[in-house]
Amino acid sequence: MQNFLKSLSTVLTDICEKDLKIESTDEKFWSDAIKDYPPAGPDFLTEDKIRSYREYCSIDPVDEAFLLEAGKIIRENENFKLLAWYFYWRLFQKGEAVTHPCPQLKNALGERSGAFYLLVSFSMTPLLLESHRKLGIPEQTTRDTLKEIRGYNDNYKRGFKNIPGMYASQFTWLRTYLNGSIFVRIGRLEFWLRTYYGGVRAYRNVDTGKVIALSEPNVEFTDEGHVKNKNVPMDNVPGWISTFSEDENYVSGNPVIPEGRALNRKTRLDKKEWKCVLEKDACVMDMHIPPGGGLTPEIFTQSVKDGVSFFRKYFPQSEPMAVVCHSWLFNPDIGEALPAGAHLPEIQKDLYLYPIMSGNEDGLWFIFLQDKFNIETAPRDTSLQRSIIGYLQKGRRWRCGGMFLLVEDVDSLGKQKYRSEIQGVLND
Numbered sequence: 001m002q003n004f005l006k007s008l009s010t011v012l013t014d015i016c017e018k019d020l021k022i023e024s025t026d027e028k029f030w031s032d033a034i035k036d037y038p039p040a041g042p043d044f045l046t047e048d049k050i051r052s053y054r055e056y057c058s059i060d061p062v063d064e065a066f067l068l069e070a071g072k073i074i075r076e077n078e079n080f081k082l083l084a085w086y087f088y089w090r091l092f093q094k095g096e097a098v099t100h101p102c103p104q105l106k107n108a109l110g111e112r113s114g115a116f117y118l119l120v121s122f123s124m125t126p127l128l129l130e131s132h133r134k135l136g137i138p139e140q141t142t143r144d145t146l147k148e149i150r151g152y153n154d155n156y157k158r159g160f161k162n163i164p165g166m167y168a169s170q171f172t173w174l175r176t177y178l179n180g181s182i183f184v185r186i187g188r189l190e191f192w193l194r195t196y197y198g199g200v201r202a203y204r205n206v207d208t209g210k211v212i213a214l215s216e217p218n219v220e221f222t223d224e225g226h227v228k229n230k231n232v233p234m235d236n237v238p239g240w241i242s243t244f245s246e247d248e249n250y251v252s253g254n255p256v257i258p259e260g261r262a263l264n265r266k267t268r269l270d271k272k273e274w275k276c277v278l279e280k281d282a283c284v285m286d287m288h289i290p291p292g293g294g295l296t297p298e299i300f301t302q303s304v305k306d307g308v309s310f311f312r313k314y315f316p317q318s319e320p321m322a323v324v325c326h327s328w329l330f331n332p333d334i335g336e337a338l339p340a341g342a343h344l345p346e347i348q349k350d351l352y353l354y355p356i357m358s359g360n361e362d363g364l365w366f367i368f369l370q371d372k373f374n375i376e377t378a379p380r381d382t383s384l385q386r387s388i389i390g391y392l393q394k395g396r397r398w399r400c401g402g403m404f405l406l407v408e409d410v411d412s413l414g415k416q417k418y419r420s421e422i423q424g425v426l427n428d
């Protein structure tokens with residue numbers, strides 16, 4: 001009973017994490033979580049559950065012994081059990097973000113610190129099965145979606161000489177899959193049904209089917225058509241600010257070309273001829289790219305097509321307008337950073353790229369797995385890492401980019417529809 005009175009800060013002090021900054025709201029979450037604490041401890045830490053969830057999450061069986069051992073250490077320590085329950089309860093059961101930093105647990109758990117987060121992440125398995133069952137999503141799709149946990153374990157093993165675990169920074173993202181979210185893995189990619197966070201407005205010509213995107217207003221661009229970031233000194237170059245206007249008959253604004261750049265000129269579209277097909281708050285398939293490489297244009301196309309079919313079959317009322325994504329993968333300059341024959345520039349040719357606000361290190365974590373990117377110490381193990389380091393050493397600006405692919409254009413994948421049609425549209 002004594003443990004049930006312990007505060008979060010006491011537990012953190014007991015496990016040598018006393019410097020972690022937590023707020024009174026965190027203590028409130030903690031005390032509410034502990035009220036629900038099961039007398040026998042969290043069942044997701046039992047041996048049977050660890051074995052079963054490892055299999056559900058498609059984690060390599062060779063990692064099982066290490067995880068069982070970590071589970072035993074956690075089960076034997078009241079503080080770890082309480083902390084595991086707290087994260088499970090706050091993130092997965094209540095769907096609430098964890099706003100304080102996650103303890104690194106290096107002092108208390110050594111090389112098993114990452115396994116703590118991996119084992120807590122396993123606890124989302126029954127919740128995701130139940131959430132998907134209620135939504136009518138087949139169990140195989142749930143199992144595929146749980147491969148995200150395997151991907152995170154693979155990242156950790158890559159960063160920690162093959163030791164199983166999960167980065168705390170990745171762990172907290174997992175709540176986005178739960179509590180009624182329609183966020184599934186279909187083939188190589190993941191799609192989250194949600195409203196579009198914005199970036200551009202896209203219009204389709206009602207006669208020709210051609211597409212053009214216009215920038216949102218008041219965006220500051222460089223002369224090259226990239227979004228300026230005032231925190232990045234390299235962006236302190238001449239530029240211009242976008243405008244957008246709409247009346248009964250016309251929309252007018254700065255065009256964005258599918259190669260991912262905004263133009264400092266005006267395009268006026270007659271609303272009788274041009275229909276808005278994508279704008280902020282439209283229903284979209286927000287795409288995410290799980291780790292693992294092997295993203296050939298063919299695999300990408302198949303996954304997108306299967307994703308569209310999935311939503312048509314299981315969520316016919318949702319009618320998403322587009323597949324969208326903001327990521328380092330859609331940096332319009334990526335072709336200059338990668339070796340000849342790389343997959344990403346080929347994939348990009350079929351998509352409508354557009355510029356977005358980006359720091360100069362955004363997305364590098366997924367490649368170098370460093371808390372704070374450091375070019376001197378960044379690993380150079382793979383050709384991707386080496387080519388990006390070479391690119392940065394040339395003084396090039398690293399950035400992320402946005403993309404959309406209208407669902408109605410999915411059958412045109414492979415034809416570079418947007419790029420081949422845009423000149424005609426701009427010259428009309």
Ligand SMILES: CC(C)(COP(=O)(O)OP(=O)(O)OC[C@H]1O[C@@H](n2cnc3c(N)ncnc32)[C@H](O)[C@@H]1OP(=O)(O)O)[C@@H](O)C(=O)NCCC(=O)NCCS
Pocket residue numbers: 289290291292293294295296326327328329342343344363366367368381382383384385
């Ligand atoms: C984006 C991604 C799918 C592209 O894969 P791809 O172009 O098909 O890459 P390939 O499988 O052809 O691999 C090419 C090289 O890159 C390496 N590589 C692939 N993904 C890597 C990664 N995340 N980190 C470091 N190196 C990576 C491969 O090991 C290979 O190196 P090698 O030539 O030395 O053997 C891949 O980089 C990936 O899985 N990234 C992690 C997920 C991610 O970044 N998501 C987006 C978050 S915003």
